[in-house]
Amino acid sequence: MEPAEVEFLAEKELVTIVPNFSLDRIHLIGGDLGPFNPGLPVEVPVWLAINLKQRQKCRLIPPEWMDVGKLEEIRDQERKEDTFTPMPSPYYMELTKLLLNYASDNIPKADEIRTLVKDTWDTRMAKLRLSADSFVRQQEAHAKLDNLTLMEINTTGTFLTQALDHMYKLRTNLQPGESAHSQDF
Amino acid sequence: MSEAYFPVGPGLGLEENFLSLDDILMSQEKLPGRAESALPRLALALGQGAGSAEALPEGSKLEIPLWLAKGLHDSKRRIISVELPKIYKEAWRTVFSADANVVDLHKMGPYYYGFGSQLLNFDNPENPEIAQSILQTFINRFRRIMDSSQNAYNEDTSALVARLDELERALFQVGQKGLNDFQCWEKGQASQITASSLVQNYGKRKFTEVDG
Numbered sequence: 001m002e003p004a005e006v007e008f009l010a011e012k013e014l015v016t017i018v019p020n021f022s023l024d025r026i027h028l029i030g031g032d033l034g035p036f037n038p039g040l041p042v043e044v045p046v047w048l049a050i051n052l053k054q055r056q057k058c059r060l061i062p063p064e065w066m067d068v069g070k071l072e073e074i075r076d077q078e079r080k081e082d083t084f085t086p087m088p089s090p091y092y093m094e095l096t097k098l099l100l101n102y103a104s105d106n107i108p109k110a111d112e113i114r115t116l117v118k119d120t121w122d123t124r125m126a127k128l129r130l131s132a133d134s135f136v137r138q139q140e141a142h143a144k145l146d147n148l149t150l151m152e153i154n155t156t157g158t159f160l161t162q163a164l165d166h167m168y169k170l171r172t173n174l175q176p177g178e179s180a181h182s183q184d185f
Numbered sequence: 186m187s188e189a190y191f192p193v194g195p196g197l198g199l200e201e202n203f204l205s206l207d208d209i210l211m212s213q214e215k216l217p218g219r220a221e222s223a224l225p226r227l228a229l230a231l232g233q234g235a236g237s238a239e240a241l242p243e244g245s246k247l248e249i250p251l252w253l254a255k256g257l258h259d260s261k262r263r264i265i266s267v268e269l270p271k272i273y274k275e276a277w278r279t280v281f282s283a284d285a286n287v288v289d290l291h292k293m294g295p296y297y298y299g300f301g302s303q304l305l306n307f308d309n310p311e312n313p314e315i316a317q318s319i320l321q322t323f324i325n326r327f328r329r330i331m332d333s334s335q336n337a338y339n340e341d342t343s344a345l346v347a348r349l350d351e352l353e354r355a356l357f358q359v360g361q362k363g364l365n366d367f368q369c370w371e372k373g374q375a376s377q378i379t380a381s382s383l384v385q386n387y388g389k390r391k392f393t394e395v396d397g
Contacts (some may be wrong), residue, residue, distance in 0.1 A: 005372035061256035099372060129335065133328045145293040155367045159334065163327060166298070166352060172322055173302055173316040 001154050009150070011047040013099035017058040018042075045093065050102050060103040065089065066096070068109050071116040078123045084147040092120060093151045125150060132160055135165065195299050195352065199306055211296035212252040216270060220245050221263040238384060251303055258307055267307050269315075272297070278318045279334070285325035290350035297350045299324065325354065334360025338368055 012030075018041050025034040033044055041061060044052075049102045052058040065071070065088035077085050089095060104110040128148070135143050197204035206256075224241040240262065241247075247265065257264045271277060272293045281288065290297050301319045305312050326349075333345045333359045342361070346354050369375055 002375070003367055004375040007375075008267065015322070077339065101373065125335075129331055135323055139324070148320060152369075152385050155363050156335070158363055159331065159356065161358055162359055163331075166197060166322070167327075170298065170302065170316070170320045172198055173305055174313065174320070 001150075001156075002156065004093075005012060006151050006154055007094045007098070010091035011044050011050075011098070013091055013095060014043045015046050015049050015063060015095075015099070016041050016043050016061040016094065017049050017057045017144065018061065019052065022059050031106065032100070035145045045099060050098060053103050055158070060099065062107045063095070064098065065092075066107065066113060068116065070114050071113060071120070075116055080118050082127070084124060084127060084145060085174065086118045086147045087149060090149050091151070093115065094112070121152075124148075128152060128156055129183070132156070138161065140168070146175065194355075196208070197299060197302050197352075199302065200295070201299075201303065207296070207355075208299065211299040211351075212255075213250050214294055214296060214300055215248045216254050216267050218247045218249055218254060218265050220247055251300065255303070255306060264384050268292070269304065269309065270300075271310070273301055273304060273311075273315050273318075274312075275347040278314065279312050281318055281322045281325075285322045286329055288322075289348040290326075291348055293350075295351050298352045330356055331360060333357070335364050337361070338364055 004121050004174070018039060019036045022034060022038055023034055023036040025032050030045075033048065034042070036042055049060055053060055064072075070088075074088065094116065099107060100110050100114055103125065107113065128145075131143070131145060191201055193204045193205040195207040195211065201208040220241050220243060223243045227241050249265070249267075253265050254265065258267065295298055298319055301315060305316060311317075329350065330353055333342075337345060342357075346357055349357060364377075364390070
């Protein structure tokens, strides 16, 4: 899976906007949206929010976890724990990138938020690598990791599955119990 | 997903993958061996002797490629017998178990894992130890490959891959690709339209040429 595909899935998440136009309820295949009244906050999926923002038809309200104090708490807790802590949103990385790229004027202290999220990401990736290394060293059959997001899995997934493939094939070499391929001339 | 060519990977077990380029190159590596019986008229073909009808005397030492060794090996009709190359022997196995990260696997035959797996085809009392040693070497070197491939962005990686064998280099490439895809997405380049690598190689044809 490519990062662009993960971002596509992330765009289904809901975010609050304040429109400056009015529109009745619209009926889409995925569900109903609306009605839109100027000045009244309404929840829409991120893909629509970004589109409206680019056309200057709304103002984005950052999600309540996208705040410097909260993110600092999350980052510190991530550093303390050995296992993965639950993240405020299963798509925190994608939402941060999208909202900070398109709507940074609506989000206070955007640069600090970017740094904090990147720190948390780095800590989680380091934990993931440590866990993968101990998994390979002890030749375990299966492992369970809670609270991983799709983007993290996607970045290291291909490498890990290929390495485990190779290890599996090398391991089956240890069993000598196969019938010998012999040909008589 | 956006590639036109999916290479067939090497088969790491006792059988090679027929279509894998890596396996074809790997089976060209040479093994030391001995002729068990006199081989009439084959002296020139096996690299010794000058005449076209010379026989190879029994017991002479040969260096034969793996594909030939596998074909000629038969426990009933003893035509040749093979020895282990030195990196699969006891001395080097203890080096690997001490610290597998310092060994330059590219110099020791760039197909250490594949070749070692193929060696298990020949009946040899040391086979279980060889298999175990190959597996442990892979496990010990895994951490370094993972770290270096996931952290080296936009740098010259030739120093990092110099000591890896071909299998490890393929893994390194996969890790780099994951990292590059992520960074490229984060910079916003994933949504830019670029020409496909297939089309870029076609060369530009001028419109007037097409008409005329």
